Amino acid sequence: MNNPAIALYPEEEIVLPSDQNATGRSFGEEEIAFLADVIRSGKLFSVSGTFVKALEKRFAETLGVKHAYACASGTAAVHAAIAALNPEPGDEIITSPITDMGALSPILYQGAIPVFADVDPHSCNLSAQTIEPCISERTRAIVVTHLFGNPCDMSEIMKLAETHNLPVIEDCAQSFLARSHGRLVGTFGKVSCFSLQQGKHITTGEGGLVVTNDEDIARRLFLFVNKAWGYGDPQPDHYFLALNYRMSELQGAVALAQLPKLAGGVDQRIRMAAKLTQRLESLRGVSTPKVSANNTHVYWKYCLRVDHNEIPGGPLTLAEDLKDLGVASVPRYIQKPAFMCEVFQKQRTFGNSRYPFTLARPEAVDYSAVRFPGAFSALEGILVLPWNERYTEPHVDYIARSVEKAVEISRRNGQ
Numbered sequence: 300m301n302n303p304a305i306a307l308y309p310e311e312e313i314v315l316p317s318d319q320n321a322t323g324r325s326f327g328e329e330e331i332a333f334l335a336d337v338i339r340s341g342k343l344f345s346v347s348g349t350f351v352k353a354l355e356k357r358f359a360e361t362l363g364v365k366h367a368y369a370c371a372s373g374t375a376a377v378h379a380a381i382a383a384l385n386p387e388p389g390d391e392i393i394t395s396p397i398t399d400m401g402a403l404s405p406i407l408y409q410g411a412i413p414v415f416a417d418v419d420p421h422s423c424n425l426s427a428q429t430i431e432p433c434i435s436e437r438t439r440a441i442v443v444t445h446l447f448g449n450p451c452d453m454s455e456i457m458k459l460a461e462t463h464n465l466p467v468i469e470d471c472a473q474s475f476l477a478r479s480h481g482r483l484v485g486t487f488g489k490v491s492c493f494s495l496q497q498g499k500h501i502t503t504g505e506g507g508l509v510v511t512n513d514e515d516i517a518r519r520l521f522l523f524v525n526k527a528w529g530y531g532d533p534q535p536d537h538y539f540l541a542l543n544y545r546m547s548e549l550q551g552a553v554a555l556a557q558l559p560k561l562a563g564g565v566d567q568r569i570r571m572a573a574k575l576t577q578r579l580e581s582l583r584g585v586s587t588p589k590v591s592a593n594n595t596h597v598y599w600k601y602c603l604r605v606d607h608n609e610i611p612g613g614p615l616t617l618a619e620d621l622k623d624l625g626v627a628s629v630p631r632y633i634q635k636p637a638f639m640c641e642v643f644q645k646q647r648t649f650g651n652s653r654y655p656f657t658l659a660r661p662e663a664v665d666y667s668a669v670r671f672p673g674a675f676s677a678l679e680g681i682l683v684l685p686w687n688e689r690y691t692e693p694h695v696d697y698i699a700r701s702v703e704k705a706v707e708i709s710r711r712n713g714q
Contacts, residue, residue, distance in 0.1 A: 313697040315626065316689035318498045323687035325501070325560045333552035343548045345369070346530060351551035357558055358508055362485055366517035367510045369551060370524050373472045373494025374401030375544035376507030378408065380468045380490040381440075382541065383511075383519035386411040389658030390439035393430055396636035396674045397423050398444045402470050403637055407648055411439060412659045415638050415666070420676035421589040421604065423447070423632075427455035429673065437660065440466045445474035445484050447683075448500075448568075448597035449590060453479040453487045468492065473599035475500040476565045480593045490516050495550070500564060500599065500688070501557035503550040564688030568598040571690045575601060578699035584609030584706055585617075585682075601684040602632070603702070610706060611713025614682040620705035626698055629683040636674045638666040 316323035337343060337350060345351035351369050359367035370376050386392065388410035394403060396415040406413045417429040423446045430441060441460055443451045453469075460467045471477070471485045472494035478484065485491035490513070493499075495506030509524075511517050522529065527541035546554075576587040586604040590596045607613040614630035621628050637643070643666065646653040656664060668675060684698065 313625070313693060315685060315694055315697070316687055317685070318502075318687040323689045325557065325564055325688055327556075329556040329559075330553050333556045334549060337548045337552045340548075345545050345548050345551060346525075348548035348551070350548045350555050351546050354546075354551045354555045354558065355508075357555070359510060361558065361561070362483055362510060364486060364510045365512045365514075366520070367508055368517075368520050368524055369546040369554070370507045370509060370544040371546055372401070372505045372544075373399075373492065373496055373499075373507040374405065375524070375542075376472075376492035376494065376509040377402050377442075377468075377470065378405035378542070379509050379520050379523045379544060380492050381405045381409045381411065382523045383490055383516045384440050384466060384468075385519065386439045388655055389437065391435060391437045391660075391663055392440045392442060393425075393433045393438060394442040395425050395444045395446070396638050396671060397446060397633065397677060398470065398637060399472070400637065400640065400642075402442065402444060402472070404642075406442075407642075407655060410655045410658075412437075412655060412663050413638075413643075414438070414663045415636070415671070415674075417671045417673040418677055420673040420680070421586075422449055422451075423602075423677045423681065424449065424451045425456070426452060427459040430456065431459055434463055434465070435660070435663070437663075438463070438465060440468055440489075442468045442470055443488070444470040444472075445477055447588075447602055448474045448477055448599040449588060450474060450477045450479040450484050450594045450596070452591060452593070453482070453484065454593070457487055466490070472496075472499065474597055475561060476595075477597040478595040479591075485510060486512075489513055490520070495554055495557075498599075498687075500568075500597065501554065501561050503546075503553045503557070506546055506550045506554060560688075565597050567688045567690070568686060569596070571692070571695050572596070572598040572601055572686070574692065574695045575699055578695070579603070579702060582703060582706060584710075585702065598686050601686045603682045603684065604680045605682050606680070610709050612709060614680065616709045616713070617682055617702075617705050620708045621701055624701040624704060626701045626705075627685055630681070631678045632681055632683050633678065636666075636671060636678065638671075 466489035469488040469491035529535035646656040
């Protein structure tokens with residue numbers, strides 16, 4: 300089809316907003332005005348500027364936490380969180396196999412061992428039940444990822460963590476303003492991380508935020524983002540090994556303008572997702588997102604599970620048919636569990652040293668597929684639909700009809 304949207308709906312052409320450009324983002328005159336203020340001031344360095352400091356203060360207020368620090372990326376936020384716990388070389392940090400590498404490489408950079416727990420095959424999230432078998436005498440922390448904006452069951456996870464006296468790091472990169480048991484994610488753990496990357500709920504292109512209520516952790520976070528230089532101290536020094544992960548005033552200006560738009564954007568995502576769920580929940584062969592009654596899903600993306608038995612070819616075939624209808628989707632989300640990447644399989648880290656894998660227990664680096672039935676099942680069945688705060692009812696209707704049509708095509712071609 301040369302113009303699939305018109306071919307499907309001759310009466311009008313529907314073009315879906317994209318979070319990769321202005322059509323699917325909430326940018327406006329506010330961001331431009333703040334950026335102009337930064338340029339006119341000549342202060343692009345956040346240590347002497349005002350925008351990043353204002354962002355940190357207002358983000359902390361938004362979550363109701365004591366401390367928030369802006370940094371250069373979501374990866375930098377995770378790295379700062381791991382470093383703030385100060386693990387010993389060879390310590391183990393439990394994490395998810397369905398996550399971005401930016402949430403895993405900081406563990407290795409701090410000399411710790413990522414230990415992968417299995418996930419629930421429907422939500423793709425860690426649970427207390429999947430985490431518990433991974434806890435050992437060397438476990439230092441647990442990282443939970445609220446994937447796609449759908450919160451983990453933090454009540455059960457926190458009970459487990461408290462039983463074993465383990466700190467929890469929440470990876471909230473995809474879950475701004477999501478709630479578990481009525482409480483905002485990012486307020487359960489000892490420290491929590493957020494991303495401002497291009498496709499997130501609010502964005503500065505690249506950027507991150509890391510938050511905590513713990514005074515000692517807050518001090519470590521502040522220092523780690525600033526090369527461990529004690530800005531404001533009577534006799535500052537570089538107190539420990541750390542990096543420059545500072546956010547610039549330009550990023551801070553954009554984020555500060557974006558922040559007041561966050562709640563409205565999240566609300567729009569939720570309302571439009573509810574309409575799509577209503578349209579598709581009875582469609583044979585696909586399952587809409589599984590959300591606990593205790594949780595609020597904020598839909599960074601909208602994910603379907605596709606039944607291979609009902610739809611020949613599963614998510615791959617359905618994605619191809621959707622592409623022909625003008626809807627770009629991503630089967631599997633990531634092509635393989637993170638532990639199947641070469642950095643883990645071949646232990647490629649620092650030169651040829653294999654460090655810190657050389658310190659690992661054999662059980663901690665056992666990536667046998669039989670140990671991860673939930674992760675493999677999740678990836679085999681998932682189809683990620685695009686989503687952003689600019690979607691309206693006509694866009695949702697277009698996606699719904701496209702999915703219905705693609706299912707029909709897939710079934711017909713598979714006969």
